Amino acid sequence: MATLHLVNKPAAWEGCHPLLDPKDAVLLIEDGTYLAQQALNGAAFHALEPDVRARGLSRRVHPSIRTASFDDFVRLVESCERVVTWSA
Amino acid sequence: MVISIAVHGAPYAGAGSRTALRFVESALRLGHRVHRVFFYHDGVLAAAEPGVAPQDEEDLHAGWVRLGETHGVELAVCIANALKRGMLDETERDRYERKAATAHPAFAIVGLGQLIEAMTASDRFVTFAA
Numbered sequence: 030m031a032t033l034h035l036v037n038k039p040a041a042w043e044g045c046h047p048l049l050d051p052k053d054a055v056l057l058i059e060d061g062t063y064l065a066q067q068a069l070n071g072a073a074f075h076a077l078e079p080d081v082r083a084r085g086l087s088r089r090v091h092p093s094i095r096t097a098s099f100d101d102f103v104r105l106v107e108s109c110e111r112v113v114t115w116s117a
Numbered sequence: 118m119v120i121s122i123a124v125h126g127a128p129y130a131g132a133g134s135r136t137a138l139r140f141v142e143s144a145l146r147l148g149h150r151v152h153r154v155f156f157y158h159d160g161v162l163a164a165a166e167p168g169v170a171p172q173d174e175e176d177l178h179a180g181w182v183r184l185g186e187t188h189g190v191e192l193a194v195c196i197a198n199a200l201k202r203g204m205l206d207e208t209e210r211d212r213y214e215r216k217a218a219t220a221h222p223a224f225a226i227v228g229l230g231q232l233i234e235a236m237t238a239s240d241r242f243v244t245f246a247a
Contacts, residue, residue, distance in 0.1 A: 035243070035244075035245075035246070037132075037133070037136075037245075037246050041246075058132075058136055059131070059132040059133070059136060060132075077136075079139075080132070080136075098143075099139045099140060099142070099143040100143050100146070100147060102140055102143065103140065103143045103144045103147050103149065104147075106120065106144075106241050106243060107118055107149075107241070111241075112241060112242065112243045112244075114243070114244040114245070114246050115246070116125075116246040116247070
């Protein structure tokens with residue numbers, strides 16, 4: 030995989046989305062997990078599970094988005110060549 | 118793998134500092150070496166020694182100190198961001214003739230070059246936004 034994109038709030042998604050490569054991964058964290066309620070396209074999508082749970086979204090995560098633990102977060106960082114953090 | 122990170126958010130504003138702390142704990146548990154945590158912008162407030170966390174909230178400052186003291190993670194605080202927010206170690210307290218040092222000694226007050234060095238010396242670099 031090429032690039033891991035970190036999205037920590039919904040407004041950051043607008044900047045990230047047009048630049049995704051199909052090989053990329055996106056990890057939704059903090060308030061960015063609100064985006065996990067819908068189907069997203071352009072890359073492989075993950076949502077940080079403790080942040081999903083803290084916002085009461087556990088049953089609302091779209092089936093196309095995988096939930097990830099902090100250990101999974103570290104493994105995503107390992108498997109991608111670089112990490113880009115989006116902010117808004 | 119060698120990992121370094123940057124923390125841009127203040128400990129109790131937003132979740133960035135807590136997310137970063139959890140990430141570093143997981144990285145260490147999985148056997149990675151965390152070379153440097155670079156505290157930038159409001160992130161420098163994690164070094165505030167006089168802070169007292171409420172009993173029902175996680176003490177993020179203590180969490181960072183623990184990583185520095187027991188896991189040897191270098192806690193680097195950007196000097197330009199630190200000084201203007203009142204984060205001073207003993208050297209800066211003496212230099213600017215202030216009454217107290219406010220940064221815990223587990224944190225090193227450093228220049229921006231240490232951010233660049235962390236990027237070049239690490240296999241991965243992760244920024245935690247405010």
